[in-house]
Amino acid sequence: MSNNKIRLEATCFRPDQVSIISTDLPEIAIAGRSNVGKSSLINSLLGIKLAKTGQTPGKTRSINFYNVDEKFRLVDLPGYGYAARSKDERNKWLKLVEKYISERKNLKFVCHLVDFRHGLLKNDRELQEWLNSFEINIFVVFTKADKISKGKWKLTRDNYIKEGLFSIDVPLITSAENKSGIDELKKFININLKITEEKK
Numbered sequence: 001m002s003n004n005k006i007r008l009e010a011t012c013f014r015p016d017q018v019s020i021i022s023t024d025l026p027e028i029a030i031a032g033r034s035n036v037g038k039s040s041l042i043n044s045l046l047g048i049k050l051a052k053t054g055q056t057p058g059k060t061r062s063i064n065f066y067n068v069d070e071k072f073r074l075v076d077l078p079g080y081g082y083a084a085r086s087k088d089e090r091n092k093w094l095k096l097v098e099k100y101i102s103e104r105k106n107l108k109f110v111c112h113l114v115d116f117r118h119g120l121l122k123n124d125r126e127l128q129e130w131l132n133s134f135e136i137n138i139f140v141v142f143t144k145a146d147k148i149s150k151g152k153w154k155l156t157r158d159n160y161i162k163e164g165l166f167s168i169d170v171p172l173i174t175s176a177e178n179k180s181g182i183d184e185l186k187k188f189i190n191i192n193l194k195i196t197e198e199k200k
Contacts, residue, residue: 006046009067015099021065023106026193027073031097031131032113033123034079037143040176041113042066042076045185061093063100071195075100075107081123101134108192109137109168111185116142116153116173119160128166140171141185146178 010021032038043049050066064076077100078093101107110131114124131138148156153173161171172188174181189195 005069006048006050007067008050008064009073010065012063012065012096012100013061015095018063018096018099018103023104025067025071025073025106027065027075027104027107028189028193029075029077029100029107029110030113031077031110031127032079032143033081033115033121036079036113036115037176038076038079038113041141041143041174041182042074044176044179044182046074061089063096072189072193077110080127081121101131101136107136109139111141112138112167113141113143114160114171116145116156117147119163120165132166137168138166139169139188140165140167141181142171142173144175144177145173145180146175 010017012018012021030038030042046066046068061078063078066074066076068074077097080090080093080097101110112124112128112131114120120128128138142157142160145153157171157173165171169188172181172185174185176182
């Protein structure tokens with residue numbers, strides 16, 4: 001991923017805007033609870049600060065399409081599960097995301113970000129069941145791993161797997177803070193999209 005070839009291609013606030021975006025490139029969507037560190041992970045993954053980070057959960061209320069090297073799009077879905085949002089806002093979230101999930105035939109899989117400290121909470125499991133009902137591939141990526149001792153990473157991850165989750169491969173453990181797992185996530189994306197990294 002070369003950061004001079006990465007750009008915010010489109011932002012959609014309404015369901016009808018999603019259909020306007022071309023489906024010429026494969027897409028990987030990033031989903032997660034509010035305050036799971038979604039924007040920080042996206043910035044670490046892209047190697048450039050495009051996604052806005054902040055202390056206020058639920059900041060992102062739009063779908064943002066990032067064009068990566070004209071090879072694929074990384075799609076930032078609005079965070080879910082923030083209790084302070086009104087029922088009307090939550091319904092708008094559902095309609096917007098459902099429009100994207102149900103119609104983007106070029107969507108390869110959804111990276112489901114989960115806070116490593118807590119594992120899959122009720123809203124996370126609801127999202128997984130919902131995505132599974134659309135037969136969408138899910139890949140679990142744990143975030144904020146720096147908050148847990150590295151010696152406990154494997155056991156913690158394995159316990160979450162035993163509790164049950166949908167993931168097309170063994171979940172990755174990441175931290176945007178110390179960049180753990182970011183290179184592994186890049187490789188996973190490249191392999192699944194059959195993208196060859198350019199030699200510098």
